[in-house]
Amino acid sequence: MATKVTSAVMRQGLRVLGVAIRTEKAVFTLAVVASAIYGGMTVASAWALGWATDHVVLPAFRDGRVTTGALWTGALLILGAALLKALGVAGRRILAGVMQFRMQARSRRDVTKQYLRLPLSWHHRHPTGQLLSNASADAEAAWAPLAPLPMAVGVIVMLITAAVAMVATDLVLALVGFLIFPAIAVLNLIYQRKLSPLATRAQQLRAEVSEIAHESFDGALVIKTLGREELETDRFRRRAHELRDANIAVGRVRGLFDPLLEALPTLGVLAVLAVGAMRLSTGAIGSGDLVQVAYLFTLLAFPIRALGWVLAELPRSVVGWERVQAVLEASGSMAYGPAVIASAEPARIEVDGVSYAYGETEVLHDVTFDVPAGRTVALVGPTGSGKSTLVQLLGRLVDPGTGQVLLDGVDLRELAYGGVAESVALVPQQTFLFDDTVRGNVALGLDVGDEDVWAALRLAQAEGFVGRLANGIDTRVGERGASLSGGQRQRIALARALVRRPRLLILDDATSSVDPQVEAKILYGLRDAAEASTVVVVAYRMATIALADEVVYLDRGRVVDRGPHAELLARCTGYRNLVTAYEREEAERAAIDVPVAEVPTEEEEVRA
Amino acid sequence: MTAQGIQGNLERSALATIRQGLSITPEFRKGLVGTMALAVVATLGKIVVPIAVQQTIDTGLKGGTPDVPYITSAVLVCAAAVVLTALAGYLMNVRLYKATESSLATLRVRGFRHVHDLSVLTQNSERRGALVSRVTNDIDQISTFMQWGGLMIIVAFGQLFVATVLMLVYSWQLTLLAWGCFVPLIIALPRFQRLLxxxxxxxxERTGDMLAAVSESVVGAAVIRAYASERRTSERIDKAVDSNRSAQIRAQTIVGMVFPLTELVAALAIAGIVLLGVRLGLSGDITQGQLVAFLFLITLFISPLQMATEVLNEAQNAVAGWRRILGVLDTPPDVADPGEKGKELPRGPISVAFEDVHFSYPGGAPVLRELSLEIPPRSRVAVVGETGSGKTTFAKLLTRLMDPGSGRVTVDGHDLRDVRFSSLRERIVMVPQDGFLFDGTLAENIRYGKPAATREEIELAMTELGLADWVEALPAGLDTPVGQRGESLSAGERQLVALARAYLADPDLLLLDEATSAVDPATEVRLARALEGVTRGRTAISIAHRLSTAENADEVLVFDAGRLVQRGPHAMLVQEPGVYADLHASWVAAAHS
Structure with a gap:
């Protein structure tokens, strides 16, 4: 991670700022104008004070009288400069915020649009946590330097104005300033360079502490039942102490530089007084000039640090920007063709010589089979045989590496956007609900009436529990459906597919969290209702397989056999072993159960 | 005290919170007096400039020609004072950081340990995120405040105090004028703070909504594509992102409006001081040096008041954070470890008895009623019933994740509440349905069951469970990383690891809560057989999701609506009309049709 303030990082950082400035030209210009007013008026307020000293205070004490005109002019100058300065500050701050938050929002929208555009295979290659942080933390970090940027530009204006003002006042006093202010700037740069890696490390450790707490609390059941609380506390304590030490290290640097950065301008003012006294004695300047320069030093001491803030944020900004860019530049979005299928009949599916790989590992090899219109086919195979991947190919969540998937004779890749979804409804293994109402989750943008929603819920055996929810189908389900049980979520996901009356219904082990009794009801209901659909169902359970007209048996990414259940049972050993596992177990047990129960084993004696 | 809730302590005042917070963090109090003394010295540095200006003008410039030697020596004395106060500032900062970070680290670890004792952690998954915040964000908030806001408050008070003292020395009239200008602003500050x-x-809130919306595009990627709902999702995200942006800009606008007010007031004070000061000068009440020094002193008012709104805001957050972490620490663990006083269970097969046990969640209907049963040692028991019948509550009571509302649970004749946790956790192990894995390798996760286990022991365990082939087929065998929460493995594979972990722990009572529900049938049957071998001689209780488990058990416990309605061997129960026969019939229909 680039935490060092190298010149390459700086250049890249300035380029990132350039992008923001080009995108938000008007806002940036206004912010800079406001900030310039602020910078100019800061110098002007010191000048007004000097003027008041020279024209009001000193004559009053010297001559024992004061002209009302000069008195009011001085007061008005001071107030006028302050008013303009206040407006400048307000404008600068508000507009800097507008610019920063607009850029952040823009990055977030672009990144999430890209997430929605990129194919699922791209998602498979990137961990969830990383994608979430690209859209949140990285988008934020990328534009963080925009907050102090206008101020920094204003400070530059301020410094130039101050330099001119000082030179105009007295060259020798100006020289003191030319020594002190660059010294402050350099000191601040050193400060940020020292602080930046330490702060990054503290930030990193903070995230790690949080990660341990998350993991540990999520795994509480395991930790508790195994009595590993102390082990976990030790793990947490080690990281918490590292964080403590990192924070103290940050504190040492801050503790050293903050007082130094305050002392330096103070020493500058003292130098001005000493040098100024000599200049006064030669008559080169007046007392008002001295007051003005000293006051200027007091005013400039703090804002000059803004330059450091921008520089400090740049390395983090560059990292954030590069991560966001990596998402935005990712290619390989799914292409769509022009084909449209206008049909209400059950769909016909052909899978022709399809293979598919995750990275290097090919999980499907030359898979060929077809599902005639209106038929129900069960995909059966052991864990890891490629069933879920195959199902994703049928719903065009991913495209095959070689071969093709045809829907009513049309390659899925030839269909127009939305064409697959119009015909095919897939219920994936992992249920996903949106933070929306039950109705919103079932309809998912489809224009359907309450009647249809309820009918789908009824078929999915969800009518009962949805009816008991506080607001029926208008009840919000919470983030990812948090307020519902796993089985309830699956039933809503099923209703989502059924309400579309799809021409092809694909169920990927979609009732795994549902009680067996309820599952049986769902399956019977489907058999009656699904006559208008072609159905592909992934299953191990006999109950589900029994629904199918035909079985396609997969093992290690290949179609081993296909045919009606009874035929496969007779001729395919792997299939028989898989689906009759429970029955065989029962049979074998019936044969051996009696002796086992009576004979105490050796282990038992050893343990006792 | 409830099983679900954590004491909110909303009634506790800010002062009481801080007092109690400090009382449990001795690291913070230690050396506080010295730190405060250094703070006083450090703030004195702020009035060096006004004094130097006043001395230069009044003494050094008296009589027309500057007294250069006097001014030079005055400047040198002041410079020495500046260096000294900077040093004091450095020492104060370091001490403050050390004290706060040490005390907060202690608080963090204590909070973490305590949360693990609270049953809310295993009962209510929705609140876990909030508990994580207690030991992360809440503490960080206090930390930020202590080192920035807290420091600001010390410095600001010190600064305002020494400035006012010096002002009073110069002129009480001008001091009154200056305060007259700032008091209305100070009174308005809490109002601004509330606004902010x-x-x-x-x-x-909007950021939370935005993050939730954004995460849908990632977590729901498959469903969004399957239903071509990209546009709908995109619109929702845009709305959330934009309303987050508007809220941010609104907050920034308030800050932007409030922030410059102080300088405006300061300018008013300066103009007033010039107007009044000149008149006072005419009557000889004040010197010109003092008047100019006054103008410098006013600048000391600006930064404390400018920052005050944000500091107040952070102070409020810090006190709230403190209150929340104290709330956690004040919540007594509802399932307490008897510790040293507790009984040690001897090794060997375990017997279990429930005696008239009732349980209900706070404010909820009873989940278990009048439960009485005995499970003899070495027996193999299956627990069946529909969702919500009380099976999982039974398991949680048996593993003492919760205590019964009334009645008691005994193992080997000892009330569970009297058994030392270290002994209990060693003897009774549950494998939950969701086999949670830690981010690490397969071996590390299995070893979690027995931290001292050697590689050979782990390999042996896998072989005994019949999982050696599966391990071998993985890319790096036992060293295969499982990913965060085990996400690189399938749900079924996670269950295999969880089972191996519990087996390695070598308990005398193994409790399986639908522990193999996601495994394919052939593997499940293999596993069931292996388990039968390795648990022989131990007590084994399975909460069953398929009735074949029940068919093979010595005894079946049938739960319905929180009651034990039937018990006995399968062969007997299946003959009686009742809940079990119905369950069995529908299962047979589903499995064999």
């Missing part, structure tokens, strides 16, 4: 606090609350 409300605005920030909205920002936090």
């Amino acid at each position: 606090s409300r605005a920030y609350t909205v920002v936090r």
